[in-house]
Amino acid sequence: MFFQSEESMFLVCVFTIRYNDGHDHIGEHRDDERELDPACPIASVSLGAARGFVFRHRDARTGSGKRPIEPVKLELAHGSLLLMNYPTNTYWYHSLPVRKKVKMPRINLTFRRIVKNKQKTGIKTE
Ligand SMILES: O=C(O)CCC(=O)C(=O)O
Numbered sequence: 001m002f003f004q005s006e007e008s009m010f011l012v013c014v015f016t017i018r019y020n021d022g023h024d025h026i027g028e029h030r031d032d033e034r035e036l037d038p039a040c041p042i043a044s045v046s047l048g049a050a051r052g053f054v055f056r057h058r059d060a061r062t063g064s065g066k067r068p069i070e071p072v073k074l075e076l077a078h079g080s081l082l083l084m085n086y087p088t089n090t091y092w093y094h095s096l097p098v099r100k101k102v103k104m105p106r107i108n109l110t111f112r113r114i115v116k117n118k119q120k121t122g123i124k125t126e
């Protein structure tokens with residue numbers, strides 16, 4: 001999808017993932033495409049089997065500065081919309097863990113705004 005406004009040209013890019021069953025999963029990561037607009041929410045639509053989704057704060061992962069921050073666990077049901085507003089994707093990693101009991105497929109659609117001519121948003125993305 002391509003949009004144009006007076007200030008900028010931008011794309012909304014849709015990633016589609018099919019998880020055949022509960023063995024298919026996605027490891028801990030942040031969405032870090034180079035041209036991702038950090039100010040714009042990332043929208044994630046779930047279809048099919050409900051699956052767990054886990055956010056883990058970057059400071060709770062490893063290293064000497066490790067902090068005891070509890071992970072945030074969500075259930076992504078069929079038809080649900082998860083919005084990751086700034087700065088969630090800067091500080092929190094996310095994953096969709098294995099759930100062996102799930103036998104049904106799940107489809108995920110993720111909508112991200114991609115800035116064509118990367119603007120200076122003043123937002124710290126690290
Ligand atoms: O399947 C999901 O809900 C997450 C997908 C995801 O994290 C991604 O496409 O970057």
Ligand SMILES: [Fe+2]
Nearest residue numbers: 029030031094
């Ligand atoms: Fe992601």
